[in-house]
Structures are given as structure tokens and as C-alpha cells.
Amino acid sequence: MADKGPFLTSCIIFYLSIGAAIFQILEEPNWMNAKDQYILEKEIVLKKYTCLTKEGLDDILKIVSEAAGQGVTITGDKHRNSWDWGNSVIFAATIVTTIGYGNVAPKTIGGRVFCILYGLCGIPLCLVWISELGSFFGDRAKRLSQVLIRKGVSVKKVQLTCTALFLLWGLFLHLLIPPFVFMSLEGWSYLEGIYFSFITLTTVGFGDYVAGVNPNIEYPRLYRVFAELWIYMGLAWLSLFFSWNVHMVVAAHKVLKKRRHRHRHD
Amino acid sequence: MADKGPFLTSCIIFYLSIGAAIFQILEEPNWMNAKDQYILEKEIVLKKYTCLTKEGLDDILKIVSEAAGQGVTITGDKHRNSWDWGNSVIFAATIVTTIGYGNVAPKTIGGRVFCILYGLCGIPLCLVWISELGSFFGDRAKRLSQVLIRKGVSVKKVQLTCTALFLLWGLFLHLLIPPFVFMSLEGWSYLEGIYFSFITLTTVGFGDYVAGVNPNIEYPRLYRVFAELWIYMGLAWLSLFFSWNVHMVVAAHKVLKKRRHRHRHD
Numbered sequence: 001m002a003d004k005g006p007f008l009t010s011c012i013i014f015y016l017s018i019g020a021a022i023f024q025i026l027e028e029p030n031w032m033n034a035k036d037q038y039i040l041e042k043e044i045v046l047k048k049y050t051c052l053t054k055e056g057l058d059d060i061l062k063i064v065s066e067a068a069g070q071g072v073t074i075t076g077d078k079h080r081n082s083w084d085w086g087n088s089v090i091f092a093a094t095i096v097t098t099i100g101y102g103n104v105a106p107k108t109i110g111g112r113v114f115c116i117l118y119g120l121c122g123i124p125l126c127l128v129w130i131s132e133l134g135s136f137f138g139d140r141a142k143r144l145s146q147v148l149i150r151k152g153v154s155v156k157k158v159q160l161t162c163t164a165l166f167l168l169w170g171l172f173l174h175l176l177i178p179p180f181v182f183m184s185l186e187g188w189s190y191l192e193g194i195y196f197s198f199i200t201l202t203t204v205g206f207g208d209y210v211a212g213v214n215p216n217i218e219y220p221r222l223y224r225v226f227a228e229l230w231i232y233m234g235l236a237w238l239s240l241f242f243s244w245n246v247h248m249v250v251a252a253h254k255v256l257k258k259r260r261h262r263h264r265h266d
Numbered sequence: 267m268a269d270k271g272p273f274l275t276s277c278i279i280f281y282l283s284i285g286a287a288i289f290q291i292l293e294e295p296n297w298m299n300a301k302d303q304y305i306l307e308k309e310i311v312l313k314k315y316t317c318l319t320k321e322g323l324d325d326i327l328k329i330v331s332e333a334a335g336q337g338v339t340i341t342g343d344k345h346r347n348s349w350d351w352g353n354s355v356i357f358a359a360t361i362v363t364t365i366g367y368g369n370v371a372p373k374t375i376g377g378r379v380f381c382i383l384y385g386l387c388g389i390p391l392c393l394v395w396i397s398e399l400g401s402f403f404g405d406r407a408k409r410l411s412q413v414l415i416r417k418g419v420s421v422k423k424v425q426l427t428c429t430a431l432f433l434l435w436g437l438f439l440h441l442l443i444p445p446f447v448f449m450s451l452e453g454w455s456y457l458e459g460i461y462f463s464f465i466t467l468t469t470v471g472f473g474d475y476v477a478g479v480n481p482n483i484e485y486p487r488l489y490r491v492f493a494e495l496w497i498y499m500g501l502a503w504l505s506l507f508f509s510w511n512v513h514m515v516v517a518a519h520k521v522l523k524k525r526r527h528r529h530r531h532d
């Protein structure tokens with residue numbers, strides 16, 4: 001095992017270097033444009049409102065920046081309370097799942113200390129729960145296959161059916177269908193919906209897209225509850241997928257070992 | 267195993283509900299204050315700059331909000347290029363480690379599509395690499411213990427020393443010392459430094475604190491490189507800690523089983 005280390009380290013260095021170059025090519029021009037645009041628009045604002053000096057505008061921007069840092073919506077007059085109990089549950093969930101969107105984060109000393117203590121116990125608890133949820137679904141799949149085998153379906157067909165059902169479930173429920181929901185409720189494009197699903201279920205959680213937090217949208221009542229359940233189901237699916245993958249690799253390894261053993265004794 | 271499911275589910279529901287209530291108590295008043303303050307300050311701005319109408323201010327705020335959404339620094343005249351190659355490497359690292367601070371995120375369609383493909387291969391690669399790095403350090407610890415045992419130190423003493431060294435390494439290198447570095451270079455408080463370390467190494471990554479991105483600070487040359495290496499070392503330490511914990515639990519379980527077996531046969 002230890003001799004894989006240098007190879008893997010080279011792999012990761014190479015992967016980061018190449019990836020960075022591609023991200024730079026794709027994103028840098030867009031950022032440059034946005035920056036130049038912003039500088040230009042600030043100048044236009046100063047010309048339009050003659051009573052506003054450069055220092056005055058900077059003061060306004062500081063006020064805005066500070067409010068944004070405290071989690072206050074800076075445009076419009078609608079302020080979504082991110083710390084009522086319902087939203088706090090969802091915030092707590094972003095800690096224990098380690099998604100951490102960061103659109104909401106504790107700002108007080110007490111909140112931060114509690115956040116550390118909360119994650120210390122909550123992250124392992126959530127990990128165990130998610131893997132348990134994954135094995136629950138795995139058990140259901142096993143029972144289904146046993147019922148089918150008893151009914152006289154061949155083992156190979158049953159295995160194929162279960163694997164196909166499992167992959168289709170993940171593909172449709174966690175990648176292809178949710179973007180349609182987000183398109184109709186959040187007004188995102190299909191790609192934005194897929195991007196949000198991917199960034200959420202891998203627990204990267206950039207927080208540039210978060211479902212159910214736009215203060216200008218009236219969401220259906222149970223939308224955020226379903227969104228939460230969808231996240232847990234997705235994480236359980238991934239946990240099952242990985243344990244099932246590891247299982248497959250181990251099984252394949254055993255078969256290979258047996259074959260080698262037989263060859264030696266022939 | 268399956269009967270643990272309902273218990274764990276109750277645990278997580280209880281844990282989220284209680285945690286949410288505590289977060290609400292700690293954070294809601296602060297958010298309310300910040301919101302009221304912001305509304306008041308907007309009114310003061312409108313009174314101070316008489317040429318500025320409410321609509322005019324809203325327009326300015328929209329410009330600011332849009333620029334912030336594109337990753338442009340909104341206050342001051344210094345603009346840190348988040349998409350040069352060096353910063354893109356660090357961005358790529360936030361994907362594969364699933365930390366995902368989100369202070370930098372792709373905004374173009376190409377960038378987002380590539381981000382999904384990049385994470386798809388990169389996250390498993392990084393997971394494998396980190397666990398390999400962890401077992402590398404674990405092997406070093408094993409060798410150290412073998413050397414000590416050969417020198418005539420008792421096995422119990424060696425085990426105690428190695429465990430103590432391992433825990434002290436994690437405690438000092440990843441929790442107690444880094445905040446001092448962040449205090450002197452980032453101007454954060456000690457608690458903010460611990461909060462940043464915890465949120466980073468658990469891969470939650472809210473992004474409210476990110477090391478090395480303040481455009482108004484001149485950082486030492488290799489600071490961000492060391493910060494990156496520190497993150498990987500921390501993740502490897504955690505990986506080792508968990509595999510070592512699992513190992514301990516399994517070993518304890520085996521001892522218990524053997525004892526029960528003996529009792530039965532007595």
C-alpha cells in the first residue's frame with residue numbers, strides 16, 4: 001500500500017495544476033469583465049448623483065458590505081429571517097452534513113463556540129445515520145431480490161434488475177428530475193439546477209445557489225422540508241453507492257484470488 | 267444493525283431540533299439588530315445625500331449586489347484576481363476536498379460544467395490520497411514504536427507514548443497553534459482562528475473566514491502554500507484518527523467476544 005503514496009501525490013498535484021489552468025481560462029475573462037463593469041458603473045453613479053463624493057460612495061459601500069457580512073439582505077425591503085427556528089434547523093443540518101453553504105453562518109461569539117461543539121458531536125452522528133439510512137435501502141433491495149429469486153427469476157436477472165433500479169433511482173431522483181423542480185420554483189436554468197444538486201450532494205456547498213432562500217419568492221409550504229429530505233436521501237444513496245462499489249471491488253478481488261489459486265494447483 | 271435505524275433517526279431529529287433552538291437564541295437578536303441598523307443607515311444615507319432618491323439607492327445596491335455575485339470586491343479600489351493560476355489551484359483544492367468555501371465559485375456555464383466533471387473524478391481521488399497520506403503517517407508511528415520496543419521499552423509504554431504524540435500533534439498543529447498565525451497575519455481574534463480551523467478541517471467551509479484572501483493585506487510569499495499543506499495534513503490526521511478509532515473499537519470488540527467465548531466454555 002505504501003508505494004502508492006508518491007504516485008497518488010503526483011496524480012493530485014497534476015490534477016490540481018491542470019484543473020486550475022482550465023478554470024483560469026474559463027473564468028478569468030468573465031471576472032475581469034465584471035470588475036471593469038463595476039468600476040465603470042461606480043463612476044457613472046458618481047456622475048449621476050453629483051452630491052455624492054467618492055468618499056461618500058465608499059462609506060455607503062462599507063455600510064452595505066457590513067450588513068451583507070451579518071447576513072442581512074442588501075437589496076430590496078424584504079428581509080428573510082435566517083434565524084427563526086425553521087431556518088435554524090436547516091442551518092444546523094448544513095453543519096452536521098458538512099455541506100456548509102455559508103449563506104447563513106453564526107456571527108456572535110456564543111454562536112461560533114456552540115457551532116464548534118455542535119459539529120464535534122453532530123458530524124460523526126450524521127455520518128453514522130446516513131450510512132445506516134444507506135444500508136436500510138440496501139436491505140430493502142436485498143429483500144426484493146430474494147422475493148424475485150423465490151418466484152423463480154434467475155439470479156443473474158435479479159442482480160441486473162436491482163443494479164439497474166439502483167442506478168436509475170440515483171440518476172433520476174438526484175440528478176435529472178430535481179432541476180425541473182428548481183426551474184419552476186427558483187427560476188433557475190436546468191444547468192443551474194444540476195450544478196446546485198451536484199454541489200450539494202457532494203457536500204461541497206459553495207452557497208452561490210441555495211434552494212428556498214430567495215426573499216422575493218413565495219415557496220410552497222413543505223418545499224424546504226422536502227428539499228432537506230431529498231438531500232439526506234441523496235447522501236444515503238451515495239453512501240450506499242460507495243459501500244456497494246467497495247463490496248464489488250472486494251468481491252472481484254476474491255474471485256481473482258481464487259482463480260489464481262486454482263491455476264497454481266492445476 | 268437494522269434496528270439501530272429508528273433510534274438513530276430519533277437522535278438526529280432531536281439533535282437538529284435542540285441545536286436549532288440554541289442557534290436561534292444565540293443568533294436571532296444579533297441578526298435583528300444588524301437588520302434594523304442597516305434599515306436605519308439606509309435612511310440616514312438618503313437624508314445626507316439629498317440628490318439620492320430611494321429608487322436611486324436601490325439601483326446602486328443592485329449594481330453592488332450583482333458585482334458581489336460575480337466575485338468582485340465591492341469596497342475599496344483594490345481588486346484581488348481570484349482566477350489567476352495560483353488562486354485557481356486553491357479553488358480546485360476547495361472542490362476536491364469538498365470544503366467549498368464559496369468565496370470563489372464559477373460563474374460561466376463552461377466553468378460550472380467543468381466544475382461538475384472536475385469534482386466527479388477529483389473528490390474520490392482526493393479521498394483516496396488523503397487516506398493514503400493518513401496511513402503514511404500511521405506507518406511512521408508504527409516504525410517509531412518498533413524501534414522503541416527493540417530498544418527495550420515496554421510495549422505498554424510505547425503504545426501510550428505513540429498515542430500521546432499522535433493526539434498532541436493534532437491538538438497543537440491543528441487547533442492551538444494555527445490561530446496565533448491567523449491572529450498575526452489576518453488580524454483575527456484567537457476564537458475566530460479556532461472557528462476557521464474547525465470549519466475548514468471538518469470540510470464544512472462556510473467561507474465567512476478564508477485565509478489569505480484579504481486584498482488589503484500583504485501576505486508572506488509562501489503563506490497560502492503552507493495554509494494548503496496545513497489543510498491536507500489536518501485532513502490526513504483526521505482520516506488517521508478515525509481509522510485508528512475504528513481499529514480500536516474493532517479490537518475492543520474482538521477482546522470482548524473472546525472473553526464471552528471463554529466464559530461460555532468455562
Ligand SMILES: [K+]
Nearest residue numbers: 099204365470
Ligand atoms: K462543504
Ligand SMILES: [K+]
Nearest residue numbers: 100205366471
Ligand atoms: K461549503
